[in-house]
Amino acid sequence: MQNENRTPHIGNAGIGNTTMNDPANGAEPDRRKLLNRMLAGAVAGGIAMAGATARASEVNAPAMPLDGPQIFAGGNHAERMRKELLEALKKPISERKWIMVIDLQKCVGCKACTISCVAENSLPPSVVYRIVTQEEVGKFPDVRRRFLPRPCMHCDNPPCVPVCPVGATWKRADGIVVIDYDQCMGCRYCITACPYNARTFDFGEYYEEKTPKITAYETAPSPEYGQNRGRPVGKDTSPKGNTRKCQFCMHRVENGMLPACVTTCIGGATYFGDLNDKTSLVHELVAQARGMRLKEELKTEPSVYYLK
Amino acid sequence: MSGITKTGKSIFILAWLALLVWGIYGVFQRFTLGHRLADYGSYVTWGLWVSSYIYFIGLSAGAFLLSALIYVFRLERLERIGKTALFTAAITLVMALITIFFDLGHEWRFYKVFTSPHFSSMMAWMVWLYTAYFILILTELWLILRCDLDRLAREGGALAGLYRVLSLGWNCPEDQEKQKQCHENSIKLLRPLAAFGIPLATAFHGGVGALFATVGARALWHTPLFPILFLIGALVSGGALMLALVAIFPDIGGSEQECKAILSLLGKIVLGLICVDLLLEFAEFFVPLWSGIGPELAGLKEILLGRFWYVFWIFHIGLGSVIPIALLAFRPQSRIAAGLAGVLIAVTYLAVRLNMVIPGLITPELKGVAEAFVQPRLTFTYIPSAFEWSVLAFVVAMGIGIFFIGKRILPLESTPGQLR
Numbered sequence: 011m012q013n014e015n016r017t018p019h020i021g022n023a024g025i026g027n028t029t030m031n032d033p034a035n036g037a038e039p040d041r042r043k044l045l046n047r048m049l050a051g052a053v054a055g056g057i058a059m060a061g062a063t064a065r066a067s068e069v070n071a072p073a074m075p076l077d078g079p080q081i082f083a084g085g086n087h088a089e090r091m092r093k094e095l096l097e098a099l100k101k102p103i104s105e106r107k108w109i110m111v112i113d114l115q116k117c118v119g120c121k122a123c124t125i126s127c128v129a130e131n132s133l134p135p136s137v138v139y140r141i142v143t144q145e146e147v148g149k150f151p152d153v154r155r156r157f158l159p160r161p162c163m164h165c166d167n168p169p170c171v172p173v174c175p176v177g178a179t180w181k182r183a184d185g186i187v188v189i190d191y192d193q194c195m196g197c198r199y200c201i202t203a204c205p206y207n208a209r210t211f212d213f214g215e216y217y218e219e220k221t222p223k224i225t226a227y228e229t230a231p232s233p234e235y236g237q238n239r240g241r242p243v244g245k246d247t248s249p250k251g252n253t254r255k256c257q258f259c260m261h262r263v264e265n266g267m268l269p270a271c272v273t274t275c276i277g278g279a280t281y282f283g284d285l286n287d288k289t290s291l292v293h294e295l296v297a298q299a300r301g302m303r304l305k306e307e308l309k310t311e312p313s314v315y316y317l318k
Numbered sequence: 319m320s321g322i323t324k325t326g327k328s329i330f331i332l333a334w335l336a337l338l339v340w341g342i343y344g345v346f347q348r349f350t351l352g353h354r355l356a357d358y359g360s361y362v363t364w365g366l367w368v369s370s371y372i373y374f375i376g377l378s379a380g381a382f383l384l385s386a387l388i389y390v391f392r393l394e395r396l397e398r399i400g401k402t403a404l405f406t407a408a409i410t411l412v413m414a415l416i417t418i419f420f421d422l423g424h425e426w427r428f429y430k431v432f433t434s435p436h437f438s439s440m441m442a443w444m445v446w447l448y449t450a451y452f453i454l455i456l457t458e459l460w461l462i463l464r465c466d467l468d469r470l471a472r473e474g475g476a477l478a479g480l481y482r483v484l485s486l487g488w489n490c491p492e493d494q495e496k497q498k499q500c501h502e503n504s505i506k507l508l509r510p511l512a513a514f515g516i517p518l519a520t521a522f523h524g525g526v527g528a529l530f531a532t533v534g535a536r537a538l539w540h541t542p543l544f545p546i547l548f549l550i551g552a553l554v555s556g557g558a559l560m561l562a563l564v565a566i567f568p569d570i571g572g573s574e575q576e577c578k579a580i581l582s583l584l585g586k587i588v589l590g591l592i593c594v595d596l597l598l599e600f601a602e603f604f605v606p607l608w609s610g611i612g613p614e615l616a617g618l619k620e621i622l623l624g625r626f627w628y629v630f631w632i633f634h635i636g637l638g639s640v641i642p643i644a645l646l647a648f649r650p651q652s653r654i655a656a657g658l659a660g661v662l663i664a665v666t667y668l669a670v671r672l673n674m675v676i677p678g679l680i681t682p683e684l685k686g687v688a689e690a691f692v693q694p695r696l697t698f699t700y701i702p703s704a705f706e707w708s709v710l711a712f713v714v715a716m717g718i719g720i721f722f723i724g725k726r727i728l729p730l731e732s733t734p735g736q737l738r
Contacts, residue, residue, distance in 0.1 A: 124691060136360055136695030143686030160684060169535055175445065176427075177436035195430055196423015198363040199441050205535035207683040210360035211423065213695060214352050246352060251423030304684070308534060 088273065090291055091283050096266050098284035104183040107285040108258055110269075111295045112159050113317040116279035119144050119157035123271035123280060127161075130259060130270035132232040134241060135215045139208075139256035140271050159280065161271065162187060162208040162256035163304065163312035170200040170209060179253075185313050186258050188235065191248035200253055205305055206312075214250035216243070233261045258282070285313075334718060341712025348420050348709055355705035359695030361687070362679045366672070366702035367421040370710050372526055373555070373671040374414035374717075375448070376548065377664070379523035380556010382407035382455060382515060389505070389512040395583050398572045401462055401730045403560055406721070408455045410559075411448065413717040420709050440529040447522035454515050461508045464488040465501045466729035477727055523552045530678065537613035538678040543602055550595045551670060557588045558642070558663035565657025567725070581656040589646040592663065596639060617677040624677075625699075629669045638666030676700060 098106045119142055127133070127140045140161040147154050164187050171179055171187065178193035179200055201209045216228045224243055231238035232249070234257065239249055259269035263282075267273070272280045283292035292315075295301070300318040303311075347355055358365035385403035388396050419425050432449075435442040467485035471478050472492075490500045527548030530539040561584045564571045571577030603622070606614045621630050642659035649655030680698045682688050688698050724730065 121691075136693040138691045138693070138696065141687065141690035143684055143690040145686055158684070158686070160687075160690075169533075172436075172438035173441065173533070174436055175439040175441035176430040176434055193427075193430065193434070194424070195427035196425075197421075197441065198423070199439070199529075201360065201363045202679065203533050203535055205683050207361060207687045210696070211363060213354060213359075215354060215695075246424075248424070251352065253423075 087278060087281070087291060088268065091272070091281060092266070092268055094283050094287060094290045095263065095268060098287055098290075099264070099266060101284075101286075105286055106184040107313075108164070108185045108263065109283065109285045109292050109296070109313045109315060110161060110164075110258065110272075111281040111283075111292050111301075111315045111317065113277075113279045113281070113295075114156070114158060115317065116277040117142070117157040117159055117275075118277050118279075119155060120276055122274045122276055123159055126270040126274035127256070127259075130262070131234050132227070132230050132241070133254075134212060134228070135217050137210045137212050137254050139210075139254070158316070159271070160206060160208065160304075161258075161314060163206050163310065163314045164256075164258065166311035166313065167309055169203045169205060169308075169310060173199045173203045175199065186260055187255070188257055188260070189253060189255060191235075191237075191239065191252045194248070194252045196251045196253065198253060205308055205310060209253050209255045212249050212252050212254050214241075214246060216241075236261045236264070334715060337711045338715035338719070340708050341710075341715045344705055344708025344710075345420070345712050347705055353423070355703055357700055357703040357706065359697060359700070361682070361696060361698050362676060362700035364421075364675050364679060365700055366706045366710060367417050369672040369675045370668065370713070371414050371418040371421065372548070372675065373668045374410045374417060374713075375523060375526055376552035376555050376667065376671070377559050378407045378410035378414060378556070379519045379549075379552035380554070380558075381410065381560055382451075382519050382556070383553060384557060384560055385458075386512040386515045386519070389508055390516065396580060398576060398732045399560060399564055399570055399580060399584075401459075401732055402563065402570050402725075404455060404459050404462065405724055405728065405730055406559065406563065407556075408452075408459060409717050409720050409724070410556075411452055411455065412720070413713050415448075416716070417710065417713050440525060440532050444522065444525045444529055447518065447525055451515070451518055451522050454511060454518060458508055458511050458515070460484075460486060461504045461511070463729060465490040465497060465504060469497075470729060480727070520549060524549050530674070535683060536678045537681075538617040539674075541602065541614075543598060544674075547595070547598055547602065547674075550591065550598060551667065554588065554591045554595045555664055555667035555670075557584065557591060558660045558667070560660070561585060561588055562657055562660030562664050565653050565660055568653065569731070572731075578651065578653065581653060582650055585646045585650055585656050585659065588660070588663065589643065592639060592643060613681070616681045620680060621673050621677050630673055633666045633669035634673065637662050638669060639663075 121142050123140050124138065124142055128138065131139065133139065140159060142157050142159045145156045145158075147156055164181070164185055166181070166185070168181055168187050171181060174194075175197065176193055176195060178195070179187065179189045181187050196211070198211055201211060216224045218224045218228060229241050229243060231240040234249070239247070241247075241250060259267075259271075262269060268282050269280075272282045281292050281295055283290040285293055285296065287293060295317060296315045298317060302316050302318055303314065304316070305312075356365065356367075381403045384396070385400050385407065387393050388400040388403070419428060422428060431442055431445040435446065437443060464485050465488070467481045468488050468490040471481035471485055490497055524545040527545030530536070531541060531544035533539050561581065564577065564580055564584065568574065568577040571580040603618055606612050607618060620626075642663045645652075645655040645659040645662075680700070682698055688696075
């Protein structure tokens with residue numbers, strides 16, 4: 011809660027007041043210095059919300075000097091993450107460790123991530139990689155909603171992997187849990203083994219099944235795994251009949267792009283990067299006191315971290 | 319089916335044909351439309367077919383273990399049903415394999431479990447173990463039938479060629495004394511195989527239970543008792559099936575006197591086993607419910623008081639336990655009572671299997687998953703569709719058909735006194 015209150019304070023009340031509403035214009039440089047020092051102190055103290063400060067820099071870009079804390083040096087956080095991603099790609103795969111960080115205080119439950127993921131991966135009906143659960147807390151009129159986006163956790167100890175009878179799913183050296191669609195026989199054992207309900211099954215259906223025409227959108231190749239598999243009508247070719255899951259938009263990541271859910275998040279709540287890069291934004295974020303992972307007690311060691 | 323009128327037989331044949339036609343239609347839909355007409359989805363991802371699979375597997379393991387006891391421990395009082403028990407174990411295993419074949423998303427890739435097995439998966443172990451088990455059953459069947467098959471082949475007739483093929487060219491001496499010796503040798507060879515079959519069937523069916531029990535994410539499955547429940551369940555349902563078969567076809571049991579003795583002993587075995595099964599089940603429910611907290615509570619409450627409460631209370635407890643226990647306890651000498659008890663337990667055991675599989679999947683792993691993204695197959699409710707039942711009807715009709723054909727043409731009758 012403390013951080014939630016801080017977000018508007020830094021982004022709007024603090025910086026906004028300094029640049030626009032302060033009648034004592036003569037005092038502005040001093041106050042700006044003071045603010046910069048305050049910001050620097052906050053980051054140094056390890057409690058700064060990277061996204062919040064970055065958002066402040068976006069909103070007030072003209073008034074924000076780039077000589078502030080290091081966090082602003084690369085522009086907004088998406089740009090920083092993309093640069094870090096490009097750096098990480100220069101390393102051998104085994105030296106990368108992709109993780110995702112989701113700031114729950116920034117998530118507004120718009121589900122843009124869910125939809126962009128569906129669009130990006132050309133997902134058919136009832137196949138979904140990233141849902142956003144919501145929970146209502148309190149009693150009317152004091153009601154609030156909590157949102158929790160849930161991609162695949164890409165666990166370091168993934169319970170879905172050992173159960174596959176044919177070894178069709180495994181964890182890559184960079185931490186991404188993948189599925190070989192040609193090997194998977196569709197037994198769905200892995201679906202039962204996932205403690206996060208993160209795997210779904212492709213039943214070979216189309217949204218427009220009972221309409222006069224199934225449009226090209228539905229049969230278009232999915233860029234997943236860089237394989238460009240289509241879903242032609244009348245053919246039971248993979249990924250139909252397979253279990254499917256989030257793969258951190260591997261096809262985008264390996265081409266220097268952030269996952270679709272990260273770039274489309276309107277609140278900037280989702281971060282992605284290489285945990286092995288000690289200077290990366292995600293590395294900074296997971297060290298925060300409000301960092302947590304889902305179902306830690308199961309020892310699945312998820313690669314998706316949440317900021318409470 | 320002695321004692322059954324001609325009309326009764328006609329009704330049975332018509333019902334069987336109806337089941338078969340409906341089943342063939344279901345299988346046709348399965349091959350043309352895939353899984354689309356099924357009700358299971360991505361959350362409740364295993365349904366009637368997986369439940370039926372473990373049900374048939376249980377019947378098979380139960381019938382097999384009974385046959386193994388007969389041959390290994392020379393259980394002469396049940397000797398007459400030994401071959402039928404083995405044959406039943408083979409049929410129900412085939413039924414199980416066909417059912418699970420239809421459940422796969424890419425059914426023709428099943429061979430991959432053999433070409434690229436992943437032995438960290440209990441499912442891979444299960445497939446390899448039941449393959450060994452299948453080979454063992456077929457070997458045992460061949461051993462115990464080979465002399466008779468050879469005799470039938472030599473006697474000639476329309477099926478002589480088939481008998482020759484089934485005997486795999488085995489030549490039994492023509493001399494009667496030597497023939498007897500040959501058959502005794504077969505049983506001698508069979509005994510160590512049946513003995514090996516006991517741990518194999520235990521591992522294999524316990525493995526099916528472990529397939530569920532080792533899934534740490536599913537609180538309802540993840541109990542050490544689960545594989546044991548599978549095994550006891552196999553013995554109960556397999557034993558009950560044999561009880562039903564002997565009661566319906568008394569000729570399997572030999573003379574009226576022998577048949578009664580077999581039914582009486584089998585009835586007592588089944589009665590004892592069902593009581594042990596209920597005790598274990600009670601423990602499985604009692605412990606978490608008493609504590610009142612824990613992730614398995616929701617599933618257990620759903621079984622007892624949920625939308626499908628009747629599957630547990632009416633099918634399992636009422637029809638599948640209380641009535642058969644009463645019949646077996648109070649009418650131990652009655653063939654009809656034994657048959658009814660056997661049929662009730664054997665058929666309603668599917669309810670137990672359904673309650674083992676489905677309730678484990680109906681609880682969302684995270685709060686709000688069900689409402690997060692609303693799509694037809696992203697729900698936590700499941701009720702088997704008519705299509706799913708029709709595919710099951712095919713498997714059942716096929717199993718009944720093979721049993722009748724086998725019973726008619728195979729030399730399954732046993733003469734007592736060969737076990738010594």
